[in-house]
Amino acid sequence: xxTPSPQEPPPDPSLHRLIYGKSDxxxxxxxxxxxxxxxxxxxxxxxxxxxxxxxxxxGKSATVARLAGAATKHxxxxxxxxxxxxxxxxxxxxxxxxxxLFKLQFWDxxxxxxxxxxxxxxxxxxxxxxxxxxxxxxxxxxxxDLPQLMSKMTQDGDNPANIIIGTRYGSDQVxxxxxxxxxxxxxxxxxxxxxxxxxxxxxxxxxxxxxxDNKWSGERNEVHEVAPLLNIICERLxxxxxxxxxxxxxxR
Numbered sequence: 644x645x646t647p648s649p650q651e652p653p654p655d656p657s658l659h660r661l662i663y664g665k666s667d668x669x670x671x672x673x674x675x676x677x678x679x680x681x682x683x684x685x686x687x688x689x690x691x692x693x694x695x696x697x698x699x700x701x702g703k704s705a706t707v708a709r710l711a712g713a714a715t716k717h718x719x720x721x722x723x724x725x726x727x728x729x730x731x732x733x734x735x736x737x738x739x740x741x742x743x744l745f746k747l748q749f750w751d752x753x754x755x756x757x758x759x760x761x762x763x764x765x766x767x768x769x770x771x772x773x774x775x776x777x778x779x780x781x782x783x784x785x786x787x788d789l790p791q792l793m794s795k796m797t798q799d800g801d802n803p804a805n806i807i808i809g810t811r812y813g814s815d816q817v818x819x820x821x822x823x824x825x826x827x828x829x830x831x832x833x834x835x836x837x838x839x840x841x842x843x844x845x846x847x848x849x850x851x852x853x854x855x856d857n858k859w860s861g862e863r864n865e866v867h868e869v870a871p872l873l874n875i876i877c878e879r880l881x882x883x884x885x886x887x888x889x890x891x892x893x894x895r
Contacts, residue, residue, distance in 0.1 A: 680733050682744060690746040691880050694767045694803075696796060697777035698785040699754040702810040704728065705857040706777055707749045710869050724753035727763055734873045738881060745877045749775075768796065773804040773880055780809045780854070783835035786844075793848070804883040806876055807844075807852045809836065851875060 695703045704724050711732045732747040750767045757764050774796050778785035786809075793805060811834075841852050853872050 680744075682735070686735070686742055686744050688744045688746055690748065691772040692748045692750060692770060693773045693775055693876075694750045694771045694796070695775040695777060696767075696792065698779075698782070698788055701777050701779040701782060701785050702857050703751055703777045706775075706808055706810060706855060707732075707751055709855060709857045710873060711749075712866065712869070724751055725756060727752045727756070727767065732873075734877060736874060736877045736881075745880070747873075747876065771801070771803050772883070773806060773876070775876075776805070776807045778807070778809055778836075780811055780834045780836050786836045786840070789844070790848075793850075802883065802887060804879040805848075805850045806879055807850055808872070809841070809852055809854045811856050811858070851879070 695707060697703050707728075707730050711730055713730075728751045730749045730751070732749065734745045734747060735742055736745060737743075750771075752763050752767050774793070776789055776792060776796075778789060780786075789807065797803070797805075844850075845852055853875060855869075855872060
């Protein structure tokens with residue numbers, strides 16, 4: 644069992660401070676490609692490759708930036724990703740009584756680059772541990788494209804964990820925390836994908852649909868905003884590994 648749940652405190656706040664060091668602007672410092680957080684050597688590290696995919700403009704890069712604590716006020720602007728962008732994110736979780744450091748390697752590629760260069764998509768899909776499908780709650784077409792996209796990204800013999808994230812990317816009028824109920828209702832009325840549709844999809848495909856607001860709030864509690872999502876992502880990866888090991892054991 645992966646803990647904490649969204650209602651529980653993190654396994655060790657000091658670990659989050661080491662990984663999510665705050666800058667003067669309330670943003671989370673990022674680590675270089677060859678760097679890793681200064682955590683005790685006794686903590687086991689596991690590495691996973693995650694390919695983030697979805698319709699152009701739904702907020703794939705913005706989602707990675709938000710999860711990594713690198714979102715800024717400029718994240719809300721749409722800029723096509725050129726080539727392949729790899730982002731490393733470290734996240735500690737407590738599994739039973741043991742803390743494990745998850746190294747999540749997010750692979751993101753722009754649609755135009757995928758169409759222009761034939762090697763980009765195979766490189767992103769090769770040995771992928773998880774596919775993260777991103778759609779916009781304000782774009783029903785991006786939601787309707789999910790079944791076809793999921794079938795396309797599942798190769799014979801592969802067994803990646805599948806995770807879906809719904810964003811509100813493109814909304815410039817999402818009310819802040821503490822906004823009036825009427826303002827919140829106005830936003831919900833603009834959503835093109837209903838809660839009933841999301842629930843039906845989850846039950847049919849047995850895939851969790853996470854929801855995220857990629858708008859940068861400028862607040863210092865970003866880690867608490869994204870912690871529930873990162874916990875679920877890590878849990879799905881861990882369960883996938885355990886199921887694989889179980890099948891390998893039964894096959895012997």
